[in-house]
Amino acid sequence: MEARNRKLSDWYGKVQRAEIKLPRFQRFEAWDRNRICSLVETVINNLPLGITLILEVGDKEKFISRYLSTAPEIDTRVYEHLLDGQQRLTALWRVFQNNYEWETYFVYLKALDEFDGDEEMEDHSAYWRGRYYKKSGARYPLWCDNPAQTLPRGLIPANLLRPEDIQGEIDTWIKQALEPVQPQPGDAAGIETYYQKKQKVSDVIKDLRAVIANYNLPYLSLPAHTDKSVALNVFINMNTNSKPLSTYDIIVAEVESVMGRSLHDLEESLVAKSPEIAHYEEPSKLILNTAALLQNQLPNQRGAWGMDKREMVNHWATLEKGLQRMARFLKSEGIFDESRLPTNAVLAVIAALYRDIPESGDKLGQDELLLKRYMWNAFFTDRYENSAATHAFSDFNALKRIVCGEKKQDGTPYGLQDVPIFADHTMVEAEELMTAEWPKRASIRGRAVLAVACRLGGLDFSTGERLDKNNIGARHYHHIFPDALLKEAEIDSFLALNCALITDKTNISIGRKDPLVYLKDRYQWTLESIVNERLQSHLIPIAELSNGGYESLSDSEKNEKLSSDFKAFLSARAELISKAARRLAEGHQLSAGEFYSNA
Numbered sequence: 125m126e127a128r129n130r131k132l133s134d135w136y137g138k139v140q141r142a143e144i145k146l147p148r149f150q151r152f153e154a155w156d157r158n159r160i161c162s163l164v165e166t167v168i169n170n171l172p173l174g175i176t177l178i179l180e181v182g183d184k185e186k187f188i189s190r191y192l193s194t195a196p197e198i199d200t201r202v203y204e205h206l207l208d209g210q211q212r213l214t215a216l217w218r219v220f221q222n223n224y225e226w227e228t229y230f231v232y233l234k235a236l237d238e239f240d241g242d243e244e245m246e247d248h249s250a251y252w253r254g255r256y257y258k259k260s261g262a263r264y265p266l267w268c269d270n271p272a273q274t275l276p277r278g279l280i281p282a283n284l285l286r287p288e289d290i291q292g293e294i295d296t297w298i299k300q301a302l303e304p305v306q307p308q309p310g311d312a313a314g315i316e317t318y319y320q321k322k323q324k325v326s327d328v329i330k331d332l333r334a335v336i337a338n339y340n341l342p343y344l345s346l347p348a349h350t351d352k353s354v355a356l357n358v359f360i361n362m363n364t365n366s367k368p369l370s371t372y373d374i375i376v377a378e379v380e381s382v383m384g385r386s387l388h389d390l391e392e393s394l395v396a397k398s399p400e401i402a403h404y405e406e407p408s409k410l411i412l413n414t415a416a417l418l419q420n421q422l423p424n425q426r427g428a429w430g431m432d433k434r435e436m437v438n439h440w441a442t443l444e445k446g447l448q449r450m451a452r453f454l455k456s457e458g459i460f461d462e463s464r465l466p467t468n469a470v471l472a473v474i475a476a477l478y479r480d481i482p483e484s485g486d487k488l489g490q491d492e493l494l495l496k497r498y499m500w501n502a503f504f505t506d507r508y509e510n511s512a513a514t515h516a517f518s519d520f521n522a523l524k525r526i527v528c529g530e531k532k533q534d535g536t537p538y539g540l541q542d543v544p545i546f547a548d549h550t551m552v553e554a555e556e557l558m559t560a561e562w563p564k565r566a567s568i569r570g571r572a573v574l575a576v577a578c579r580l581g582g583l584d585f586s587t588g589e590r591l592d593k594n595n596i597g598a599r600h601y602h603h604i605f606p607d608a609l610l611k612e613a614e615i616d617s618f619l620a621l622n623c624a625l626i627t628d629k630t631n632i633s634i635g636r637k638d639p640l641v642y643l644k645d646r647y648q649w650t651l652e653s654i655v656n657e658r659l660q661s662h663l664i665p666i667a668e669l670s671n672g673g674y675e676s677l678s679d680s681e682k683n684e685k686l687s688s689d690f691k692a693f694l695s696a697r698a699e700l701i702s703k704a705a706r707r708l709a710e711g712h713q714l715s716a717g718e719f720y721s722n723a
Contacts, residue, residue: 127175127344132167132216133287133337139217140288142198144178147187147205147359149374153214157227160215161250164282167216167339168231168248168332175342176209177362179355182348186355188378194223207359209343220286220336227252228268230279233328237278251279271301275325284329287337298325353429371425372408375433383437387411390437394444400451400593403461405468413472415443417520418479423472424513442479450475453495458579460593464563466503466571469512473520474499480527491527493711498523498545500708503572505549519545551709554702558694560620564601570620576663576704577624580716583658586630590661599625604664605639605690609674613683615690621697622690624662639669660716663704665696 138144155163166173179186181202189205191197192214206213219229234247245251253268267273274281284294302322307314346355356374379387391411395402401410413423415436421427436443453474459465474495481491498519502508507515525538532538540546552569561567563574581590591599602624603610603617610617659666671689674682700719707714 127342129340129342131337132339132341135213135341136217136220136287138204139192139195139213142191142196142200143202144204144206145185145189145191145202146210147179147207147377148190148380149187149377150190150206150210151373153193153211153218155211155215157252160219160229161252163212163215164219164229164231164250165248168250168285168335170335170339173212173341175344176212177207177344177346177359179205179207179346179350180348181205186352188382192217194218194221204345207346207355208362209341212341219282222281222283225255227254229282230274231282231285231332233278233280235278236275236280236325236328239277245278250282271297272304275301280329280332285333285336287333294326294329298322298329301325353426356429370408371428372412375412375428379433379437382433385437387437390440394447397444398448398451400455401447404451404454404459404465404471405462410447410471410475411443414446414475417472417476417517418443418446420521422513422517423469423520427513427517443475446475446478449478449481453492455593457496457499458581458591459575460578460596464571464574464578464596466568466575467508467512469508469516470499470502473516473523476520477523477527480524494523494526497540497709497711498543500705501545501549501551503568503575504551504705504709505545506552507545507549509568515544519543551706552702554695554698557621557698557701558619562601562618563620563623567620572705573620573701574623574625576701576708576714577661579708580661580663580704580714582625583661584626584630585624585655585658587627588654588658589627591625596625598627600628600631602626602631604669605693609686610690613686615687619694621694621701624664639672657716660720663697663700663716663719665693665700668693668696 135144163173181204185202185205187205189202192206192210195217218224222229230251230253232245232247232249232251234245253265255268256264258264263269281297284290284297302318302325305318305321307318346358356371360371376387379385391407394411395407401407404410412428416427416431417423418439419427419431419435421431450471454460454465454471462468465471477491477495482488507519522538522543525542526540530538532542557569557573560569560573563570578591578596581592583590589595604622604624605617607617656666659669668689671685671692674686677685703719704714
């Protein structure tokens, strides 16, 4: 694409003739008075403003459209959709119409200023005056509409500068503005002065109008055959607002146009009824991804654009129930919030599958067992490391066939062997878990390690309080082998296997103590078996944690022993987490004791 030039008078004419409109997904005007004044000053001083973006319209508009604010609503052919530049073009149109209700705009010219005691302003600057109404209905201040009082202030109403043929209106305004200095008949000197001033005002307005009419506002043009999704993508990337539009903003506007329903209202109602949904992901994203899957579209931006918005709203109850059941399911599996969720790729899949899962009976148990296997495999395979939306779409369709009891051409039912996540991916090895990153970072494997401990309801080391949805926000990421201790030996402490969620107070009380020391501290006031139960609820290998005795060693000896002890700890915990993950991926319930009794 190449930038093309277009005079402001041509832009103005297209708006006036309704040849250019806005896609309905565009936000409404949002610029404040100061930003509008800055825009006008840029134009009247003939400074560059930036480029706009249009989409050429062929035989049919690609998007539901609307007129620019206050523009004539003429039923005529639309030639262009304004994708970027709405705020600028709307502000220019309205300023030169001077049709803002609560302010009137002027251009200040120092050469015409004869008013004493007014505020100092820069020559060729834009000026707005706030307006208000009195009980009589009159719009104040009255002087804004009185040419005889605006001209002495050096102010030219912006509407006199609009780029169309309005010479009669200009002449009338000038006549009214100069009425107080109208000379008496026979006053030759006064008549000459009057006409000189009249010509001066007329020339100033004429010059300003020429600058405005010929001002170049360049644009990029997308051809009419541009795919709708491509045009939207370009629009989002070029959007110059301080808060760019999201895909959800666009869908919201399209739904309101098609259905006359507010998607925001539906979303707010959903979150009000089921606030836990928002714990896992931004509700707007969950809504779009789930709705896309329910319409056999990819759970991503492209799928959201491609789905039928009318169908989404018509089947809102199904979507809502699926998201509610998804949140309850995750909570039952010990996943309480987004910060502890290994991958959000599973959310829409689970929510959409609930459309075909009954609410009670053996079939419910059978289907939720399938969901458990799917979710934990998603956490502990590489299935969603890349191309998550595409893989989620493929897995969803295969899982749906199983849930719905569909059969293949040979008459056999679909099974796990037909689901890519089960057929093509194996669970990670324990050795791979040893390199998993700190779970506070957004890494699938690191959070998956933590998710297993959450599933077991990790008990606080000091209080024995069980982890649940009510207290997880108060838990802190604790280094089991203290960070300070490992840092002295130049050992990376920020590994998922070295993390446990415990309360802040417990975390502070442990500090940088050697593991053996803080274990002994607890044995002094409670039974060793109780301390062990609390550690086991996090799948922490107690024997490997019970090393210590670094105090009497030289630095090199301490570092060597610490390195060996830490590796042994990581290896032992990786085995425990790996075994637990495999049990979960098979659909089993978990009990921490089973892994220690078999160890």
